[in-house]
Amino acid sequence: MDDNKELKNREEIDREKAEETSPAKSGSGKHYLTGKEVREIAKANAKEMRRFEKAKRRRVPESEYLTEMKDDGNILEIENLHSFFFTDQGVVKAVNGVTFSIPLNSTVGVVGESGCGKSVTSMSVMRLLQGPTGQIVEGSIRFKANDFKRDEKGNFIPVYEKDENGNVIQEPVLNKDGTQKLDKDGKPITKPKQLKDSSGIGVYEKEEKVFDIAKMPIKDMYKIRGRQMAMVFQEPMTSLNPVFTIGNQLDEVTLLHIPGATRSLAKERSIKMLDMVGIAMPERVYAAYPHELSGGMRQRVMIAMALAGEPRLIIADEPTTALDVTIQAQILELFNELKTRINGSILLITHDLGVIAEMADYVVVMYAGRIIEQGTASEIFHHPMHPYTQGLQKSKPTMKSNEEKLFNIPGNVPNPINMPDYCYFKERCDKCIGKCSGEYPHMVQVSPTHFVACHLYDSKED
Ligand SMILES: Nc1ncnc2c1ncn2[C@@H]1O[C@H](COP(=O)(O)OP(=O)(O)OP(=O)(O)O)[C@@H](O)[C@H]1O
Ligand code: SF4
Ligand SMILES: [Mg+2]
Numbered sequence: 001m002d003d004n005k006e007l008k009n010r011e012e013i014d015r016e017k018a019e020e021t022s023p024a025k026s027g028s029g030k031h032y033l034t035g036k037e038v039r040e041i042a043k044a045n046a047k048e049m050r051r052f053e054k055a056k057r058r059r060v061p062e063s064e065y066l067t068e069m070k071d072d073g074n075i076l077e078i079e080n081l082h083s084f085f086f087t088d089q090g091v092v093k094a095v096n097g098v099t100f101s102i103p104l105n106s107t108v109g110v111v112g113e114s115g116c117g118k119s120v121t122s123m124s125v126m127r128l129l130q131g132p133t134g135q136i137v138e139g140s141i142r143f144k145a146n147d148f149k150r151d152e153k154g155n156f157i158p159v160y161e162k163d164e165n166g167n168v169i170q171e172p173v174l175n176k177d178g179t180q181k182l183d184k185d186g187k188p189i190t191k192p193k194q195l196k197d198s199s200g201i202g203v204y205e206k207e208e209k210v211f212d213i214a215k216m217p218i219k220d221m222y223k224i225r226g227r228q229m230a231m232v233f234q235e236p237m238t239s240l241n242p243v244f245t246i247g248n249q250l251d252e253v254t255l256l257h258i259p260g261a262t263r264s265l266a267k268e269r270s271i272k273m274l275d276m277v278g279i280a281m282p283e284r285v286y287a288a289y290p291h292e293l294s295g296g297m298r299q300r301v302m303i304a305m306a307l308a309g310e311p312r313l314i315i316a317d318e319p320t321t322a323l324d325v326t327i328q329a330q331i332l333e334l335f336n337e338l339k340t341r342i343n344g345s346i347l348l349i350t351h352d353l354g355v356i357a358e359m360a361d362y363v364v365v366m367y368a369g370r371i372i373e374q375g376t377a378s379e380i381f382h383h384p385m386h387p388y389t390q391g392l393q394k395s396k397p398t399m400k401s402n403e404e405k406l407f408n409i410p411g412n413v414p415n416p417i418n419m420p421d422y423c424y425f426k427e428r429c430d431k432c433i434g435k436c437s438g439e440y441p442h443m444v445q446v447s448p449t450h451f452v453a454c455h456l457y458d459s460k461e462d
Helices: 001-023 035-057 118-126 218-223 247-259 262-275 282-286 295-308 325-342 353-359 376-382 387-394
Strands: 072-089 089-104 109-111 135-150 170-172 190-192 205-213 231-234 311-315 344-348 363-366 370-376
Touching: 001 109, 035 072, 035 135, 035 218, 072 118, 072 344, 089 118, 089 135, 089 344, 089 363, 089 370, 109 118, 109 325, 109 353, 118 135, 118 231, 118 311, 118 344, 231 295, 247 262, 247 282, 247 295, 262 282, 262 295, 295 311, 295 325, 311 325, 325 344, 325 353, 344 353, 353 376, 363 376, 363 387, 370 376, 370 387
Parallel strands: 109 344, 109 363, 231 311, 311 344
Antiparallel strands: 072 089, 072 135, 135 205, 170 190, 363 370
16 A cells, blocks of 8 residues: 555656646646647748848848958957747747857867757758758857859959069960961960969969858758868768769869869869878879778768868868767868868867867857867866866876766756756756856856856856
8 A cells, every 4th residue: 555655656746747847838838739839830930041041042132141240350240140940739949049150270169069059050050951840040140151253244353463563464375276366467375374273273263252041042051061161060971972983973073163274173182182192192082983992981072072172161060970080180180180180170060079189279168059168178178167068077087097987977968949047957956056046147257258148157246
């Protein structure tokens, strides 16, 4: 009898807990959604999704999304970004007010546990969120692009070679048989000599423009995606097309993004790129199919492909997670080298603190769709301030530690559909104070570069 009573109590407690944490909890206290509620949510979502999809497809002049950087030393500025998924269970606030910048020639690492919104942030920057459910609903993503300049007719403008006096050098115009072409008076015909890059492809004028990516119609993203900004994904096998050779896939990037590139010049360039990313016998790899390569080689090919459009920003989402430890180290070394070689910046997304420590100049720590701490790599690693960052540091395995069991942060991330009004980390935090049950903590600046969102660091007046 007593046993039954205890079981009943246990069931009641479990039911209460399920109701508290249920994805479907809708204020009524029950832990499921009725068919009617699901239909109502779907109807409201459909309206919102239609509105965002329409905005994505509209045709607008470039001036509508041209903007200015807040700090000219940055290549990317993300401000108050909100990216949501409109699901039948409710709205998943995957990225909920994220603000950070990527300075020129630097690596910014985004770290946080699974599901905290790292990939959704990077997908938002590339405008690759899966619509119609996934949408950027608010915020700006300012990107300093170095786009090809066009004349009034919309043509690219060649850069010409000049002599020491600043005069454009002329070169002879040849007939098909290689002889000099002459005009009707018998004088040799010449044309201005276009500057060529190291692969022999003609150089065209470029100009800096700042685009607000969040406001750009999707079809205009071709100006940026692949050319100005490229992405390296976690799993190279699924990112490469198995039915085309590596060369075919690499050439396509050059042919698509570099004006004036011919098939033979694209091949020359692709082989150079393969060589640059440390592939021995690049000619052989050029002719190979993806399945003939090892995981590390495939990831190098993906990096070569990202570099082919000469991007200013490379977004690498867990680029080494699918690789073994020695290959991981080589790929990270390659990224470090490339940053200086391409004179660009890297946004590195990972849940691996070791990778971040090795690579990043600045670190952004995300938790449940928000940034809870950010600073230089040294600030985050040597002086972590947020209890979550401190927990992450403690849970990192070290060679020196004699502990038998690794530290783990107890509990789970709150349900993304029903986020609380107070600090999202409260249920897992061992440093809670009275204020923590109040409003969500705002960002506090603790050094010129170090910011933390935790009530422990609120100033006295707050
Ligand atoms: N297509 C989708 N529909 C609904 N929710 C989604 C979708 N894609 C992502 N989410 C939700 O958005 C949140 C953030 O996901 P995201 O993929 O950015 O996590 P992450 O930080 O990259 O995690 P991981 O380290 O596992 O890659 C998660 O709660 C996830 O469930
Ligand atoms: S605000 Fe409070 S609950 Fe949140 S991390 Fe800081 S101390 Fe912990
Ligand atoms: Mg991810």
